[in-house]
Amino acid sequence: MTTLTFGKAINEGLRRALADEDRVVLMGEDIGTLGGVFRVTDGLKDEFGAKRVVDTPLSEAGIVGTAVGLAYRGYRPVVEIQFDGFVYPAFDQLVAQVAKLHYRSRGTVKMPLVIRIPFGGGIGAAEHHSESPEAYFAHTAGLRVVACSNPQDAYVMIRQAIASDDPVVFFEPKRRYHQKSEVDLDASLADQPPLGVATVVVPGTDVTLVTYGGLVQTARDAAVAAAEEGVSIEVIDLRSLAPVDYSTIEASVRRTGRLVVAHEAGEQLGLGAELAASLTERCFEYLEAAPVRVTGHDIPYPPAKLERYHLPDLDRILDGVDRALGRPNSLSGDSLSGVEA
Amino acid sequence: MTLSAPIAYSRPEPERGDGSGDPAHSTPPDAPMLTLVDEHGARLHDPDLDPWVADIGPDELADLYRDLVVVRRIDAEATALQRQGELALWPPLAGQEAAQIGSARALAASDFAFSSYREHAVAWVRGVEPADLLAVWRGSAPSGWNPYEHGMAVPQIIIGAQTLHATGYAMGLAWDGADAASIAYFGDGATSEGDVNEALVFAASFDAPVVFFCQNNQWAISEPVGLQSKRPLARRADGFGMPGVRVDGNDVLAVLAVTRQALDRARRGGGPTFIEAVTYRMGPHTTADDPTRYRGDDELAAWRRRDPLARVRALLETSGMDVASLDRDVQAAADRAAADLRHAITTLADPAPMTVFDHVYAEPNSHLERQKARYARYLAMFEDGAR
Numbered sequence: 001m002t003t004l005t006f007g008k009a010i011n012e013g014l015r016r017a018l019a020d021e022d023r024v025v026l027m028g029e030d031i032g033t034l035g036g037v038f039r040v041t042d043g044l045k046d047e048f049g050a051k052r053v054v055d056t057p058l059s060e061a062g063i064v065g066t067a068v069g070l071a072y073r074g075y076r077p078v079v080e081i082q083f084d085g086f087v088y089p090a091f092d093q094l095v096a097q098v099a100k101l102h103y104r105s106r107g108t109v110k111m112p113l114v115i116r117i118p119f120g121g122g123i124g125a126a127e128h129h130s131e132s133p134e135a136y137f138a139h140t141a142g143l144r145v146v147a148c149s150n151p152q153d154a155y156v157m158i159r160q161a162i163a164s165d166d167p168v169v170f171f172e173p174k175r176r177y178h179q180k181s182e183v184d185l186d187a188s189l190a191d192q193p194p195l196g197v198a199t200v201v202v203p204g205t206d207v208t209l210v211t212y213g214g215l216v217q218t219a220r221d222a223a224v225a226a227a228e229e230g231v232s233i234e235v236i237d238l239r240s241l242a243p244v245d246y247s248t249i250e251a252s253v254r255r256t257g258r259l260v261v262a263h264e265a266g267e268q269l270g271l272g273a274e275l276a277a278s279l280t281e282r283c284f285e286y287l288e289a290a291p292v293r294v295t296g297h298d299i300p301y302p303p304a305k306l307e308r309y310h311l312p313d314l315d316r317i318l319d320g321v322d323r324a325l326g327r328p329n330s331l332s333g334d335s336l337s338g339v340e341a
Numbered sequence: 342m343t344l345s346a347p348i349a350y351s352r353p354e355p356e357r358g359d360g361s362g363d364p365a366h367s368t369p370p371d372a373p374m375l376t377l378v379d380e381h382g383a384r385l386h387d388p389d390l391d392p393w394v395a396d397i398g399p400d401e402l403a404d405l406y407r408d409l410v411v412v413r414r415i416d417a418e419a420t421a422l423q424r425q426g427e428l429a430l431w432p433p434l435a436g437q438e439a440a441q442i443g444s445a446r447a448l449a450a451s452d453f454a455f456s457s458y459r460e461h462a463v464a465w466v467r468g469v470e471p472a473d474l475l476a477v478w479r480g481s482a483p484s485g486w487n488p489y490e491h492g493m494a495v496p497q498i499i500i501g502a503q504t505l506h507a508t509g510y511a512m513g514l515a516w517d518g519a520d521a522a523s524i525a526y527f528g529d530g531a532t533s534e535g536d537v538n539e540a541l542v543f544a545a546s547f548d549a550p551v552v553f554f555c556q557n558n559q560w561a562i563s564e565p566v567g568l569q570s571k572r573p574l575a576r577r578a579d580g581f582g583m584p585g586v587r588v589d590g591n592d593v594l595a596v597l598a599v600t601r602q603a604l605d606r607a608r609r610g611g612g613p614t615f616i617e618a619v620t621y622r623m624g625p626h627t628t629a630d631d632p633t634r635y636r637g638d639d640e641l642a643a644w645r646r647r648d649p650l651a652r653v654r655a656l657l658e659t660s661g662m663d664v665a666s667l668d669r670d671v672q673a674a675a676d677r678a679a680a681d682l683r684h685a686i687t688t689l690a691d692p693a694p695m696t697v698f699d700h701v702y703a704e705p706n707s708h709l710e711r712q713k714a715r716y717a718r719y720l721a722m723f724e725d726g727a728r
Contacts, residue, residue: 025516051516057546062505062539069509072453072494073517077509089535096499097506105495107700108487141701141709165703196707243708 001184007040007177009151010116012185013158014041014078018048021076024162027054027063028080028116037082038118038177060090067113068097076112078162083174084119085128085301091136098167099142113167114158119147120214120264121311122175124304131301132265137169138242138274145242146195147171149216151181153239160195168195171241173214198245200252204234207258207324210249210275212238215262215312222317233321241271249275250282257288258324262312267295294320372573374619375588377595380647382655393598399660405446405593406653407671409438412462413650414675415471418682419461419478423628427686428478432459436591436623439649440556442466443596444524444618447604451521453514454493455507457500459556460526467491471678472685481689501527501534504553508540511551511607522550522607524600530561532577533569541615545582550607552600553578553615556590558622563635578615590618591649621647694720 004012017024026041032055035042045053056063060081067077081087087094094115101111121130138145144166148154154172161168193199201216202223211219216237223233234252238244253259259279261272276291294312302310312320322329377385377394397405416434423431434441441462448454448466456463464474464486473485477496484495497503507525514521531537532555544551557574559566570577578585584606588599596618603614621644625632658664698713 057539057542059539059542061536062543065502065505065536065539066509066512066543069455069506069511069523070513071509072488072506073510073513075513092499092502092536093505097502101495102703103700104483105488105700106482106484107703108489109495110703112703144702144706166706243706245707 001182003180004151004155004183005177006151006154006172006179007038009155009183010040010158010172011042011044012183013155014044015047017078017159017162018044018052021162023074024076024078025052025054025070026078026080027056027067029056029058029063029082031055031080036080038174040116040172040177041080060086060088061093064090064093064098064113064115068093068101068111071111071113072109076114076162078114078116081115081117083125083129084117084131084133087115087117087133094137094143094169095140099140102166103142110165111167112162112165114161114164114170115167116158116170116172118174118177119171120173120175121301121307122214124307126304127301130307132263132296134169134171134241135265135270138271142167143242144168144195144240145171146240147173147213148239149173149176149201149213149237151179151183152187153237155183155185156187156189156192157195157239159189160192163189164195171213175214176217179217193239196240196243196245198239198248199237200234200248201237202233202235204232204256206232206256207234207260207321208236208249208252208256209233209260209262209317209321210236210238211262212241212271213264215264215317218312218314219262219317222314222321225314226318226321231321231325238271244275244278246278246282249279253279253283254286257286259287259291260294260317260320260324261291262294262317262320264296264311266298267293268298270295289324289326292320292324372575372587375586375595375599376592377598378592378652378656380591380652382652382659384656384659387595387598390595390598390602393601394594397594397597399657399662402594402653402657402660403662403667405442405597406650406657406667407674408442408446408462408466409593409650409653410671411675411678412438412442412465414679415465415682416461418679419471419475420624420628422475422683422686423478428475428628429480430627430629431478432627433622433624434459434461436621436644436649437556437558438462439593439653440554440590440596440618440620441526443593444526444554444600444616447597447600448492448524449521449604450492451519452492452604453488453507453510453521453523454526455503455510455523456493456496456526457503457528457531458496458498459528460496463526464491464493464496467493469493470685471682472689475682475686476689479686479689481692501531501537501540503527504531504537504540505543507551507553508544508547508549508613511544511549511613512547514550515548515610520608522552522604524552524554524604526554526556528561529555529557529559529566529569529574530564531555532574538581541578541581541583541613544613548610548612550610551613552603552607553613554600555615555617556620557617558590558620560622560626560632560636562626562630563632573617575615575617581615583613583615585615585617587617587619590620591647591652593649593653620649
């Protein structure tokens with residue numbers, strides 16, 4: 001075991017993938033000489049050269065579109081989108097090209113791309129640097145979408161994503177880049193949970209709390225705080241946002257009878273809506289309360305001084321847990337009657 | 342140094358069907374085109390281009406003529422099939438045969454083409470069965486062929502997106518040390534798209550062995566090329582850092598020469614080239630389009646005088662070939678191809694319902710498998726008189 005930061009764990013995963021497979025190439029803005037604005041690719045250009053770690057012109061559509069051509073040629077491109085809010089110029093290439101080419105070519109052309117996107121808020125960043133665009137991609141047939149939450153998973157999941165023959169949109173919670181924990185660098189991929197599964201990170205009995213990315217740590221903290229009040233939260237790290245590992249969540253909800261989903265992205269048509277609907281369909285008779293969503297507001301990402309009023313935090317998650325449990329909570333009573341439509 | 346005055350492109354008159362009647366309105370007079378066979382069939386000489394077609398004697402020219410005639414016949418048959426309800430839609434290539442045949446004939450087997458949706462003649466040259474091409478337009482398949490069997494990607498509907506794919510593919514060719522190039526086909530309208538401009542930047546920055554083959558057919562549905570550019574498109578290349586070549590796109594010999602030259606340059610590590618092939622879309626944008634709403638008969642008539650087939654035929658006549666005999670031969674081949682196509686398309690079985698789920702992912706996907714299983718159960722209700 002080695003203690004690594006989250007960012008360094010991804011760096012080690014990329015290094016392993018570059019060493020193991022010579023068709024893997026990294027592409028992005030500032031990823032070579034600079035090592036990436038978050039230093040996730042630090043040192044890789046020196047080690048593998050400018051044809052394996054490619055500084056590209058400033059064009060997200062160009063990066064993803066040329067990666068499509070490289071995939072046609074048999075490469076396995078791993079592209080970095082510098083910030084979540086910068087992915088939109090590449091939207092056509094991602095949803096109309098990357099996602100559809102395997103289908104359109106009747107399986108003859110594989111698109112084993114990985115699109116790495118630092119996502120989410122909590123770092124006091126400028127406009128367009130704190131977004132959570134995952135639902136757009138989870139909605140798109142042909143893409144796999146994952147989000148990692150800790151250094152060990154980051155190290156393993158980036159390698160699994162690169163090994164996948166399907167395109168993977170890979171979300172990295174940027175506010176956790178400097179978080180450190182133990183990573184088993186010698187771990188065999190065969191012994192690790194597959195890319196598509198959710199994991200129970202805190203076992204519990206009273207309520208199932210599902211989240212992903214940067215909020216997993218917040219949810220763990222919430223579980224500790226709730227335990228002090230005698231409430232047992234089971235925290236599930238979703239990991240794969242598309243497809244969702246419903247079997248793991250379903251098993252949990254059948255035991256707890258209560259579901260809370262938390263994410264930084266807005267509520268409307270977010271992952272929480274999909275999870276609430278799907279789990280209601282799958283285990284309606286086991287639910288003792290309506291599923292609860294704890295999410296960012298449906299607003300453009302606010303200025304840094306306001307982001308703490310936007311992002312779900314420990315207290316808002318616990319308030320959601322109270323709603324699921326029927327305990328006194330922010331929506332208790334009829335104080336909001338006449339306000340809520 | 343003086344800047345040239347802006348080129349005045351005329352706009353279509355507001356009245357229906359009233360065009361300028363002069364092809365020069367979209368072919369600026371100060372922008373000469375490379376030409377080897379003029380519209381009267383006279384062979385012009387160009388010391389730079391002639392060596393690139395030195396192997397094209399009368400027999401080879403007759404072979405090019407055969408391709409031109411056959412693809413025009415296939416195109417006409419496809420239009421007829423659409424009118425008869427056998428195809429959902431068809432984008433005719435009529436008028437652009439020379440641009441496509443000339444450029445595609447320049448490709449080696451190891452080269453790779455990325456096209457838009459109108460490059461039927463390119464697909465023909467790359468050995469694609471016309472029926473496989475039409476199956477897509479019938480709505481029977483998401484694509485018609487395995488790209489790796491023909492060195493040609495699945496056609497692209499999103500305007501310009503394929504230019505980035507061609508560029509990335511070419512970057513891969515260069516990194517692999519392959520003696521090959523890619524070619525990106527797109528139209529004049531596509532030059533306004535971000536993707537095309539980004540592809541030109543990437544190709545130049547990485548010296549990618551890619552040829553940007555722009556068929557300037559004067560019209561992007563109803564929008565004239567003057568709305569896309571105030572300068573001849575080929576001039577843009579210089580700003581991106583690559584040669585720009587303006588060629589008469591209705592001259593199959595000149596197109597063959599400039600494309601061979603550009604491909605050779607690319608394969609030798611010389612980087613990308615931008616070719617503007619000046620041509621004309623004689624038909625509608627697609628069978629759903631009505632070009633009389635935006636252009637006039639006079640314009641079409643003017644371009645008919647520059648028909649890419651006629652000038653090759655005229656040149657063959659002056660070469661002493663028995664063109665009447667050739668015509669019989671070529672027409673018979675064209676009729677056979679059309680009959681084969683009609684038979685293949687009208688007897689094409691509809692795909693099975695459950696194939697709708699095929700190939701969404703390369704690996705098992707739990708969500709889709711569940712959805713597929715549920716739909717199979719639903720469909721099963723209608724079998725064996727269960728309902």
